[in-house]
Amino acid sequence: MKNKLFEKYFVFSPYFWLVLFFFIPLAIIFKISISVSEWGMPPYQDIFLFDNGFKINTTFENYVYIFSDYYYIGSFVNSMILALISTFFCLLIGFPLAFYIATSNIRLRNILLVLVVIPFWSSFLLRVYAWKIILQNNGILNVILLNLGITSEPLQLLYNQYAVIMGIVYTYLPLMILPLYGYLNKFDLNLIEASKDLGLNRIKTFFKVILPLSIPGIVAGSLLVFIPVVGEFIIPEMLGGSDRLYYGKILWEEFFVNRNWPGASALAFSGIIILVLPIVIFQILYSRWSQKNEI
Amino acid sequence: MDNNFLVIENISKSFGDTKVLENINLNISKSEFFGLLGSSGSGKTTLLRILGGFEKPDTGRVILDGTDITNLEPFERPLNYMFQSYALFPHLNVFNNLAFGIKENFTQKEIEINVRNIAKLLSIEHLLNRRIKQLSGGEQQRVALGRCLIKKPKLLLLDEPLAALDKKLRSKTQLELTTLQKKLKITFVFVTHDQEEAMSLSDRMAIMKNGLILECSSPEEIYENPKSLYTANFIGIANIIEIYKKDENFYSDDLGINFKLNKELKNTKTNILLRPEKIKIQSINNLKTSSFNSFSGEILEKSYLGSFTRYEIKIKNMIISVLDQNFNSSSNYNFPKGEKVICSWESESIKVLED
Numbered sequence: 001m002k003n004k005l006f007e008k009y010f011v012f013s014p015y016f017w018l019v020l021f022f023f024i025p026l027a028i029i030f031k032i033s034i035s036v037s038e039w040g041m042p043p044y045q046d047i048f049l050f051d052n053g054f055k056i057n058t059t060f061e062n063y064v065y066i067f068s069d070y071y072y073i074g075s076f077v078n079s080m081i082l083a084l085i086s087t088f089f090c091l092l093i094g095f096p097l098a099f100y101i102a103t104s105n106i107r108l109r110n111i112l113l114v115l116v117v118i119p120f121w122s123s124f125l126l127r128v129y130a131w132k133i134i135l136q137n138n139g140i141l142n143v144i145l146l147n148l149g150i151t152s153e154p155l156q157l158l159y160n161q162y163a164v165i166m167g168i169v170y171t172y173l174p175l176m177i178l179p180l181y182g183y184l185n186k187f188d189l190n191l192i193e194a195s196k197d198l199g200l201n202r203i204k205t206f207f208k209v210i211l212p213l214s215i216p217g218i219v220a221g222s223l224l225v226f227i228p229v230v231g232e233f234i235i236p237e238m239l240g241g242s243d244r245l246y247y248g249k250i251l252w253e254e255f256f257v258n259r260n261w262p263g264a265s266a267l268a269f270s271g272i273i274i275l276v277l278p279i280v281i282f283q284i285l286y287s288r289w290s291q292k293n294e295i
Numbered sequence: 296m297d298n299n300f301l302v303i304e305n306i307s308k309s310f311g312d313t314k315v316l317e318n319i320n321l322n323i324s325k326s327e328f329f330g331l332l333g334s335s336g337s338g339k340t341t342l343l344r345i346l347g348g349f350e351k352p353d354t355g356r357v358i359l360d361g362t363d364i365t366n367l368e369p370f371e372r373p374l375n376y377m378f379q380s381y382a383l384f385p386h387l388n389v390f391n392n393l394a395f396g397i398k399e400n401f402t403q404k405e406i407e408i409n410v411r412n413i414a415k416l417l418s419i420e421h422l423l424n425r426r427i428k429q430l431s432g433g434e435q436q437r438v439a440l441g442r443c444l445i446k447k448p449k450l451l452l453l454d455e456p457l458a459a460l461d462k463k464l465r466s467k468t469q470l471e472l473t474t475l476q477k478k479l480k481i482t483f484v485f486v487t488h489d490q491e492e493a494m495s496l497s498d499r500m501a502i503m504k505n506g507l508i509l510e511c512s513s514p515e516e517i518y519e520n521p522k523s524l525y526t527a528n529f530i531g532i533a534n535i536i537e538i539y540k541k542d543e544n545f546y547s548d549d550l551g552i553n554f555k556l557n558k559e560l561k562n563t564k565t566n567i568l569l570r571p572e573k574i575k576i577q578s579i580n581n582l583k584t585s586s587f588n589s590f591s592g593e594i595l596e597k598s599y600l601g602s603f604t605r606y607e608i609k610i611k612n613m614i615i616s617v618l619d620q621n622f623n624s625s626s627n628y629n630f631p632k633g634e635k636v637i638c639s640w641e642s643e644s645i646k647v648l649e650d
Contacts, residue, residue, distance in 0.1 A: 190378045191384060193376070197348075198443075199396050
């Protein structure tokens with residue numbers, strides 16, 4: 001009897017985790033997002049009032065406010081585009097690396113895997129800050145370019161969207177490489193040889209055999225990069241300029257600068273729904289498809 | 296017959312410090328079914344992979360039908376390779392696996408016709424819409440074979456073509472494979488570690504050991520007249536007896552008997568091979584013992600194998616294997632364990648292993 005109880009708890013433990021750290025916080029954010037804002041601490045009114053009998057005190061004005069102002073929608077669109085571009089570049093760089101690691105001999109493979117993971121051993125903030133030092137006007141890169149005579153005056157490498165994309169691709173690359181490696185590691189190399197033997201050159205073999213069989217790894221890696229990049233705050237803040245506003249930054253400002261908790265919560269909640277719903281639908285369709293195709 | 300259809304010339308290959316192939320030379324005829332037999336590490340698969348273009352030889356050339364293909368990529372070679380694991384594409388169904396190699400150069404209609412024809416030839420028409428995972432081992436083997444044959448290769452290379460099948464299916468497929476090969480007249484070169492498989496499939500076979508070809512001949516020739524001690528032991532059951540010249544004859548210390556040989560020997564000391572089915576076994580009362588080419592011994596072990604009975608007969612310091620065909624249906628025909636018997640053989644049955 002005791003064992004059975006344990007088994008039950010054990011099976012449900014991921015759900016406890018999900019409820020505790022995802023659904024409850026999400027519910028709290030939703031609750032704040034439909035409250036009426038006011039000056040004070042906390043800066044919003046309770047949604048249940050008991051002063052003169054029971055009264056529900058909610059509003060959807062925060063949502064109307066967010067969706068009627070392009071400032072908010074635009075920042076979200078910017079973040080989505082940033083995430084798409086960064087995911088694309090992570091995939092472009094990560095796939096060949098993961099493939100090379102997965103197909104090299106065991107000694108080299110272990111060394112390369114350690115090299116992929118090593119950046120995680122130092123602080124995220126420190127690594128982004130290091131890029132700031134490299135890219136600044138009197139930074140290493142500009143000094144080298146000047147000394148080589150490639151440019152006559154320092155290039156403005158920092159504080160623009162390209163620096164942001166570069167910083168994101170750099171920091172999120174391991175998140176792309178590791179799941180891809182996980183799938184490519186199981187890849188039967190005879191399939192590549194069989195494809196070549198049947199007359200397909202390297203490029204055709206890549207598109208007809210390697211790519212279709214790597215889709216699960218590509219999907220896993222891309223989601224792992226795409227989702228957190230949409231909400232990324234620190235990298236655009238440190239490397240980005242004022243040319244583009246991103247969702248994470250707007251959210252932060254709304255909470256901490258404007259102290260508009262209900263507005264910020266509405267923004268956060270809308271973001272999660274817009275981001276998570278399509279992904280959930282995609283995952284369902286995708287798992288059906290992959291079951292049918294037995295990949 | 297054109298003996299120079301496939302010419303393998305001075306092929307050597309090393310991986311790091313390990314020499315895998317040493318100066319391999321082979322000539323294979325058109326439409327020949329050729330076997331490469333060896334234990335693991337003999338270099339046979341490396342040789343096959345060099346033919347397929349997956350490995351580059353350190354030295355030497357491969358010439359197929361008059362063209363030097365040594366430096367061609369696998370996708371440029373007019374040959375196909377059937378993998379031991381079959382390497383079928385799991386993301387494609389049987390139809391698309393079969394059509395994989397011809398999609399480039401054929402129209403949709405031609406593809407359809409070719410796939411149907413090859414499926415008919417291999418009796419897998421009913422499987423065309425199946426996924427690879429839904430196939431049995433035997434069916435997968437046919438798809439792998441069909442995927443190669445549809446390209447009408449000049450040469451088909453097969454890596455352990457039957458190793459992944461269970462025993463009963465294997466003998467059936469063996470027969471099908473030889474029939475198919477004779478019908479299509481495509482040159483087949485295959486690799487195996489299984490001597491029975493090599494004997495039953497090959498027109499000719501090469502015995503490989505440590506990167507060298509020890510012998511290359513027909514299965515009959517290799518079984519009956521092996522040149523080396525290794526081959527004699529590797530193929531079939533072998534009684535190897537050491538003899539040396541003593542007066543006019545040859546004498547074995549282990550057996551304590553004299554041998555009469557029909558030919559002269561280079562050395563005064565050598566090994567001879569006596570295949571177990573060449574030895575005649577008789578009751579001791581039937582015959583008087585001769586001092587040449589026969590001995591009397593005691594039956595130590597016996598195993599009844601249906602068509603044959605295998606005896607292990609002890610004589611002096613040696614145990615000799617004898618295969619006796621069960622002519623008689625009576626069950627008391629067999630000699631019991633512990634019985635003294637006389638074994639004899641013809642002088643021609645003795646093969647001298649000079650190497």
